Amino acid sequence: MTSTLPSRKAIHLAAHFPGVNNTTVWTDPGSGSQIDFTSFEHLARTAERGLFDFFFLAEGLRLREHKGRVHDLDVVGRPESLTVLNALAAVTEKLGLAATVNATFNEPYETARRFASLDHLSGGRAAWNVVTSSDAFTGENFRRGGYLDRADRYTRAAEFVDVARQLWDAGTGRPVRHHGRHFTIEGDAGVPTPPQGHPVVIQAGDSAEGREFAAAAADVIFTRHGTLEAGRAFYADVKGRLAAHGREPEDLLIMPGVTFVLGDTDAEAQEKAAGIRRQQVSPQNAILTLEQVWGVDLSSYDPDGPLPDIDPVPDTGLSQGRTHRGDVFALAEKWRELSRAKGLSIRQTVIETTSRQSFIGTARTVAAEMDAFVQGDAADGFILVPHLTPGGLDDFVDQVVPLLQERGAFRTEYEGDTLRSHLGLRTPERTLTA
Amino acid sequence: MTSQPGRGLLHLAAAVDLAGTLDAEPYLRLVRLAEHGALDFVTLHDTFAAAGPDSLSVLSRIAPATSRIGLVPTVTTTHTEPFHVQAAVATLDWVSRGRAGWRPDVSPGDDEAALVGRRQPPAPADLWHEAGEVADVARKLWDSWEDGAEIRDVATGRFVDRDKLHHVDFEGRTFSVRGPSIVPRPPQGNPVVVVDATRPYAYDVAARHADVALVGIADPGQLATARAGLRRRAAEHGRDPDELRVLAALRIDLGGGERTARPGHGGGPLPTEEGPLYRGGPVDLADLITDWHRRGAADGFHLTPLDPRRDLERLVNGTVPLLQHRALFRTFYPGSTLREHLDLARPANQFAALAQESS
Numbered sequence: 001m002t003s004t005l006p007s008r009k010a011i012h013l014a015a016h017f018p019g020v021n022n023t024t025v026w027t028d029p030g031s032g033s034q035i036d037f038t039s040f041e042h043l044a045r046t047a048e049r050g051l052f053d054f055f056f057l058a059e060g061l062r063l064r065e066h067k068g069r070v071h072d073l074d075v076v077g078r079p080e081s082l083t084v085l086n087a088l089a090a091v092t093e094k095l096g097l098a099a100t101v102n103a104t105f106n107e108p109y110e111t112a113r114r115f116a117s118l119d120h121l122s123g124g125r126a127a128w129n130v131v132t133s134s135d136a137f138t139g140e141n142f143r144r145g146g147y148l149d150r151a152d153r154y155t156r157a158a159e160f161v162d163v164a165r166q167l168w169d170a171g172t173g174r175p176v177r178h179h180g181r182h183f184t185i186e187g188d189a190g191v192p193t194p195p196q197g198h199p200v201v202i203q204a205g206d207s208a209e210g211r212e213f214a215a216a217a218a219d220v221i222f223t224r225h226g227t228l229e230a231g232r233a234f235y236a237d238v239k240g241r242l243a244a245h246g247r248e249p250e251d252l253l254i255m256p257g258v259t260f261v262l263g264d265t266d267a268e269a270q271e272k273a274a275g276i277r278r279q280q281v282s283p284q285n286a287i288l289t290l291e292q293v294w295g296v297d298l299s300s301y302d303p304d305g306p307l308p309d310i311d312p313v314p315d316t317g318l319s320q321g322r323t324h325r326g327d328v329f330a331l332a333e334k335w336r337e338l339s340r341a342k343g344l345s346i347r348q349t350v351i352e353t354t355s356r357q358s359f360i361g362t363a364r365t366v367a368a369e370m371d372a373f374v375q376g377d378a379a380d381g382f383i384l385v386p387h388l389t390p391g392g393l394d395d396f397v398d399q400v401v402p403l404l405q406e407r408g409a410f411r412t413e414y415e416g417d418t419l420r421s422h423l424g425l426r427t428p429e430r431t432l433t434a
Numbered sequence: 435m436t437s438q439p440g441r442g443l444l445h446l447a448a449a450v451d452l453a454g455t456l457d458a459e460p461y462l463r464l465v466r467l468a469e470h471g472a473l474d475f476v477t478l479h480d481t482f483a484a485a486g487p488d489s490l491s492v493l494s495r496i497a498p499a500t501s502r503i504g505l506v507p508t509v510t511t512t513h514t515e516p517f518h519v520q521a522a523v524a525t526l527d528w529v530s531r532g533r534a535g536w537r538p539d540v541s542p543g544d545d546e547a548a549l550v551g552r553r554q555p556p557a558p559a560d561l562w563h564e565a566g567e568v569a570d571v572a573r574k575l576w577d578s579w580e581d582g583a584e585i586r587d588v589a590t591g592r593f594v595d596r597d598k599l600h601h602v603d604f605e606g607r608t609f610s611v612r613g614p615s616i617v618p619r620p621p622q623g624n625p626v627v628v629v630d631a632t633r634p635y636a637y638d639v640a641a642r643h644a645d646v647a648l649v650g651i652a653d654p655g656q657l658a659t660a661r662a663g664l665r666r667r668a669a670e671h672g673r674d675p676d677e678l679r680v681l682a683a684l685r686i687d688l689g690g691g692e693r694t695a696r697p698g699h700g701g702g703p704l705p706t707e708e709g710p711l712y713r714g715g716p717v718d719l720a721d722l723i724t725d726w727h728r729r730g731a732a733d734g735f736h737l738t739p740l741d742p743r744r745d746l747e748r749l750v751n752g753t754v755p756l757l758q759h760r761a762l763f764r765t766f767y768p769g770s771t772l773r774e775h776l777d778l779a780r781p782a783n784q785f786a787a788l789a790q791e792s793s
């Protein structure tokens with residue numbers, strides 16, 4: 001048994017398969033296939049060796065475009081998540097399996113059925129990251145098409161999850177009858193109630209509407225607040241919303257997506273981290289990042305030269321599928337300021353403004369900082385985003401996990417078989433409506 | 435040659451449907467058995483509201499635990515998104531390393547429509563028209579990435595060559611898709627499309643879009659005629675008819691011992707509501723398959739066992755060895771993809787071909 005102190009919060013860990021953005025370094029000699037099943041198998045087996053709570057797949061339903069053409073500088077393309085996770089269920093035994101599935105470009109019955117299938121076939125390990133992203137650009141791939149504003153997206157998502165849960169609760173032989181604003185559904189779900197009762201629901205979205213939806217309906221929230229201060233504020237805000245929904249603080253786990261760099265010394269790790277940031281921002285990527293802010297073609301600029309003097313043009317739609325929100329004038333001015341003050345070129349400026357990795361240091365430093373982060377109520381755990389496919393978690397599992405265990409902050413074996421059990425979530429009570 | 439089915443090796447496939455089974459293990463046992471018999475592929479049927487997990491999920495769960503056999507789930511086209519369907523089938527091809535197929539089907543029932551609540555099911559002819567369009571756009575999306583689109587060119591910083599990625603701009607009667615797919619072109623280029631051509635209104639979809647057409651006709655002479663008709667229609671659609679395999683669809687009940695009471699092949703299958711039903715022993719089934727194959731009735735057989743656990747075991751251990759002994763069926767898998775088992779070429783990419791024509 002472990003020597004876990006009763007007061008110590010247990011850290012939860014998830015493995016994010018490297019995504020379709022420039023966090024993933026594909027130019028590294030150690031970088032493997034983003035599509036072959038062996039890559040998914042490697043990362044999932046590594047996560048299970050490290051006793052992680054779950055494995056996570058993001059989703060994007062339209063290839064990103066820039067200047068009317070497919071964006072070609074980052075990793076492009078990925079397999080369909082639920083199919084990959086069902087296959088991973090064959091090569092893992094305990095690891096939770098989380099897929100991001102959009103609530104705008106799907107229908108509740110089919111989505112509920114597919115997650116119930118994964119939960120049955122994996123013996124209770126399924127999780128669904130409910131995202132609401134919707135834009136007319138992505139809609140061009142779907143029957144539904146179109147765009148929903150944020151308020152509608154979240155009422156649709158809330159009703160979507162509610163219908164899915166009704167279907168899971170009903171199982172077979174008990175018809176569901178739902179007449180709502182977005183959906184009208186009647187009939188027998190077909191699939192018996194999943195082993196977990198309800199697959200775990202994850203929410204990723206930062207707006208007030210998103211937080212409220214998470215507080216009402218999610219089991220886990222995936223956030224981008226990876227610094228201690230921002231994390232604490234977010235944690236307090238979200239946990240504070242739970243009581244109004246009749247829920248306890250431990251009913252919703254907060255897990256920021258974080259990056260890390262390990263080294264033999266802290267200084268070496270810092271150096272490696274800077275090197276990775278340079279890899280993440282190629283000269284071409286630096287210009288592209290600038291164009292996403294400026295909204296105009298900047299291909300004639302030298303990435304090793306100064307920033308443009310011209311002002312940005314907002315809302316040109318130059319980049320599709322990944323948009324910059326907020327005041328582009330202020331951002332451009334801030335970057336020029338930085339470049340002037342430190343004498344930085346375009347590329348150096350972009351590297352400088354690329355967020356630093358969340359945890360950098362020796363395995364001991366990283367383990368201590370992560371633990372402090374969780375014990376300090378900035379998170380309940382982390383979704384680790386490695387920068388290399390598929391070996392990006394190997395060192396973490398070999399070096400950091402044992403130290404977290406030594407601190408009594410992480411499990412030394414899986415105690416249960418289901419993802420709910422790993423996360424310490426109770427099995428939901430079946431509410432039968434019909 | 436394949437145009438002379440009586441001379442080539444025959445193709446064998448089996449259904450592994452287990453109504454209401456939720457765990458992977460029972461399905462896996464059946465698929466492994468079929469793989470032990472070197473069958474071309476297994477099918478797993480599906481409808482919305484079917485009791486149990488969806489077929490594509492089950493077969494993706496099976497894929498890493500098998501190595502050679504083709505995996506063909508039914509995925510319906512009426513209440514699903516064509517973009518998601520093609521991505522899932524392409525992904526099954528990736529996780530199985532080139533062993534995926536797809537059997538499109540329609541959802542004519544009011545019960546299925548009520549579960550989705552999006553629309554009332556149109557008339558069957560329209561449903562199959564739409565299924566044909568979904569098969570069409572699926573092929574376009576599978577081809578929307580050319581082979582070798584991923585270049586990882588460090589010098590220019592480009593991960594893909596975007597000249598090899600294509601919008602498909604598909605406009606169907608009931609849906610449109612811009613593309614390209616989010617999934618790179620799967621290992622087989624296009625997973626194998628299997629269409630049950632005996633379904634009403636499905637005949638033309640089979641002739642246009644299928645790699646494998648299933649035909650449930652109890653009389654071998656009529657079956658040969660149907661095969662010739664499908665091949666002719668495929669040619670009218672501009673296809674090479676040798677790129678279409680026609681399999682006789684038989685339901686089988688091998689519960690009656692080694693041989694049936696009547697000698698020969700048990701008097702042949704009986705026509706039933708759900709298609710021809712063969713009742714007899716595994717030896718007689720081997721005789722029937724041999725006879726039909728020699729007569730050129732079909733390129734092979736898709737067998738749906740009434741009792742999968744019993745009948746598949748008898749098929750693999752009783753019927754298959756006889757067919758192998760008669761040199762009509764493979765004794766091992768010389769290839770590793772489903773297309774290789776079926777002796778079907780990896781298709782040329784329709785967009786790459788276009789680009790070449792216009793240059």
Ligand SMILES: Cc1cc2nc3c(=O)[nH]c(=O)nc-3n(C[C@H](O)[C@H](O)[C@H](O)COP(=O)(O)O)c2cc1C
Nearest residue numbers: 058059100131132133204205206207210222223224
């Ligand atoms: C950490 C994080 C991860 C996300 N991952 C995805 C994803 O994989 N796919 C996707 O379509 N949207 C993703 N989103 C987008 C959210 O679902 C949401 O649509 C977006 O944040 C806008 O909602 P908001 O206005 O509430 O922030 C993610 C958001 C966050 C914060």
